[in-house]
Amino acid sequence: MAIAVMTHAPTQPTVNYADLPTHVQDHFDKLMELADNAANATEYEALMTALIAITGITGVRHNEIVKCACTACYCDHVFDADDSNALVTEETDAGYNLGRLQCPDCADSHPRPVEN
Numbered sequence: 001m002a003i004a005v006m007t008h009a010p011t012q013p014t015v016n017y018a019d020l021p022t023h024v025q026d027h028f029d030k031l032m033e034l035a036d037n038a039a040n041a042t043e044y045e046a047l048m049t050a051l052i053a054i055t056g057i058t059g060v061r062h063n064e065i066v067k068c069a070c071t072a073c074y075c076d077h078v079f080d081a082d083d084s085n086a087l088v089t090e091e092t093d094a095g096y097n098l099g100r101l102q103c104p105d106c107a108d109s110h111p112r113p114v115e116n
C-alpha cells in the first residue's frame with residue numbers, strides 16, 4: 001500500500017547562507033540582486049517569495065528576508081527582515097528595495113549605529 005511521506009521541514013526562522021547547497025546560494029544571490037533592483041513592489045514581493053521558498057525559512061512576518069549586512073564579522077545569517085531584534089544599519093530610500101540589516105545576534109554582540 002502507498003504510504004504518504006511527510007516532508008515538512010521543521011520550523012526554522014533563520015538559515016546560514018554557508019549551509020545552503022551551492023546551487024541554492026547561486027540562486028539566492030541572483031534573486032537578491034534582482035530584488036535589490038526591483039522596479040516595483042509587486043516584482044519585489046515575487047522575488048522575496050521565491051527567496052523565502054528556496055531558503056526554507058519559515059515564520060517570516062512580512063514576506064521579506066535579508067542576509068546579515070554586518071561589517072564587524074563574517075556573519076552569513078539569512079533572516080526575517082522584520083525581526084524586531086534585527087538592527088537596521090542603513091535605511092532603504094525607495095521603500096521597497098533591500099535595506100541593510102544586522103541579524104539579531106550581531107545586533108546584540110556588536111551593534112552598529114545607522115549612518116546618515
Ligand SMILES: [Zn+2]
Binds near residue numbers: 070076105107
Ligand atoms: Zn549577523
Ligand SMILES: [Zn+2]
Binds near residue numbers: 071
Ligand atoms: Zn556580526
